Amino acid sequence: MNPQNNGALHTTLALTLFSLAALAPGLAQAQTVKIGVPVPLSGSSAAAGTDILNGAKLAAAKINAAGGVLGKQIELVPEDDACDAQTAVQAAQKLVDAGVVAVAGGYCSSAALPELTAFHRAGIPYVLDASTNPKLTEMGYDNVFRTIGRDDEQGPFAASFIKNSLHAKRAAVIDDNTTYAKGLAQNTVESLKKMGVDVVYADSITPGQMDYSPTLTKVSSLKPDVIYYTGYFSEAGLLVKEARQVGLKMTFMGGDGTNDPTLMKTAGPAADGMIITTAPLAQFLPGAHDYLDQYNKSYGQGPGPYSVYEYDAVGVTAKAIADGKSAKPADISAALHKITDYQGATGTIGFNPKGDRSRAVYITVVVHNDQFEPYQRQDASGKWVAMK
Template identity: 55%
Template sequence: MTPGTPRDRRRAPRAAAAAGAGLLLVPLAGCGSGGGSGGGGDIRIGVPAPLSGDSASAGQDILAAAKVAADEVNKAGGVRGRSIRIVQADDACSAQQGAQAAQKLLNSKVVAVAGGYCSGAAVPAIPIYGRRDVPFVLDASTNPSLTETGKGKVFRTCGRDDNQGALAAKFMTGQLGARRVAVLHDNTTYAKGLADAAAGSAKGLGAQVVYEDALQPGQSDYSPVLTKIASTKPDVVYFTGYFAEAGLLLRQRKQLGLKFTLMGGDATTDSTVLKTAGAAADGYIATTAPLAKDLPAAASFVAAYKARNGADPGPFSVYEYDAVKLLAKVMGDTGSTKGPDITKALHGVKDYPGITGPITFDQKGDRTDPLYITVRVQKGAFTAYKKLDKTGAAWVDARTGS
């Protein structure tokens, strides 16, 4: 899907402590672009995210997590004595504003970028950063094209939609026993890519894809869409769009008395879904990377996030936290804030102990061990549900592994 999709245009108004500890307190080599990249002063890391529009809660969560990470680095002595400074930019989940946000961050003299939510906003930003050799570590933008076309300067602490789509198809056809699958998206880069991956995988597993089409985001009534889908008699409907629509779909499906199972992708695990859908969200299942509360290593982060923000962290907070801490780590290890040096060091990362698990990047910049699970709404909260065992053949409890 190209970046200028209807939703992308509409969205204008989607080794932790070691980073500072144990490092020599000497200046880092500058990268020549001035400002925060020089031999003294703060080190500026850019965070592009949707800080306005329907996905603003996700963007604010990402920004808050970046600040928690920076606070920890700085309290531990900084990066070789220099403080990390987070520079924010609102990409509004829009291709146009994504490009503008990238240029704003470069003008602010960031040495690296950690963030992103909507893939459609990241697509035009990547070549802008790339021309200045500024590495971009994505925390939530999952469309495969981002690392495929990133020329080795784009990395991900999250997974890819082709991996998520394959897992969704296995869950629908295996755990749920679905034979007739409907796939609903919203025509954005992320949603269309995940929909295509899920539909293709479902067909490969012998399911019949009885419906695959888009809704118009931003509407208040999806009853006609739901009724049309119901006429195809699906066992499961997999919605790959964003949380604003997911909550409405759940509520209106219940109002219409429709019986098919409604699942969603990882952009539907925001707490807004629970507020919008109310009781209609009970039992809702989504595919996602593990959430902060389900990661034992994230306990201290969750506590720090809540203390700083007075709220629980959102679904992509831990992936942003790991992105910022990892950037601080490699800059400390190399003693450089030059973009090419940071990029080279990121490619050399092996089993970095992130709170989301060990991080190693492949040649393209993707994690070699992306983990997707399913979560289910129970008692008004998203709860870890099922994951594939190590053989990839059986579904086990996502928390216990049994």
């Protein structure tokens, strides 16, 4: 063999092998459909983030067992956003770089907002399961969707309960100065004032402190009939515990950021009787029985409040991929906008033009014997009735 030809052959083979190696990651990537899951996996909200990720895993497992989407398996790509805006930006960029075609997740609105900006810039749809700040779907982005309600829906709901069920005349509203908590607090305060309830206190605490007795002492001096805390469960448990320790007897309420079992672990018996406004928990949803069974079998405990909404977020995303016959981000967003009656574990899901869930529901639950129990809901006429 001619040495020159032999050298040329080796060169050709080397280039071919190099090209195949370079293509290998792309070929491997093409075998799956990547869906990002940005949630807090560290910090005080890690339990909630882990629960949400578990819900995503159950959804992906069910979809993959049925053949996946477009003949490919769903691959979840989780990233820790720590409920922190700066960390969230980094987490979102990691998901973009990983080649996700859609994102289903979110917990803290303060993290979801910068994540959404990054995903919008990359053209990737973001289906939120727990982030409720109205701004997320008010920026005119066509790639944002929500399987949960909004703070400006929950606020009037909470105010109506305080006014028309508790018959309170004086209310105190406390937030933790985060995007979610301030938004819910502001919407609740506005609604209370419109309904003629005297808001005697509306201010923020600093999350992460070990003693909130100065705030509670001030609130107590104003003699409210009810205290409504709109922050997260880690501080809510300490607040209600200290409130009872200093002798406060009024009704203590929390928004949907407090509806985590960790609340009872922190507060102990002091949590008994606390009332929470929330989207329906999985155990109160008629369509979530199979989900509850599977979650218990898989993780040895019941789900937290948002995992079932994440389960549906992954499910409706897969539905959009199948409907649009495409795993291109723009096609997924377009298909999501067309969905009106996806039958999820949380009920029928459809999106309005902004991307919000068109039929969001809220209920109240009460803490009793270390459990969340159904309490009251509004009937079709707006009357408060006991839940069965």
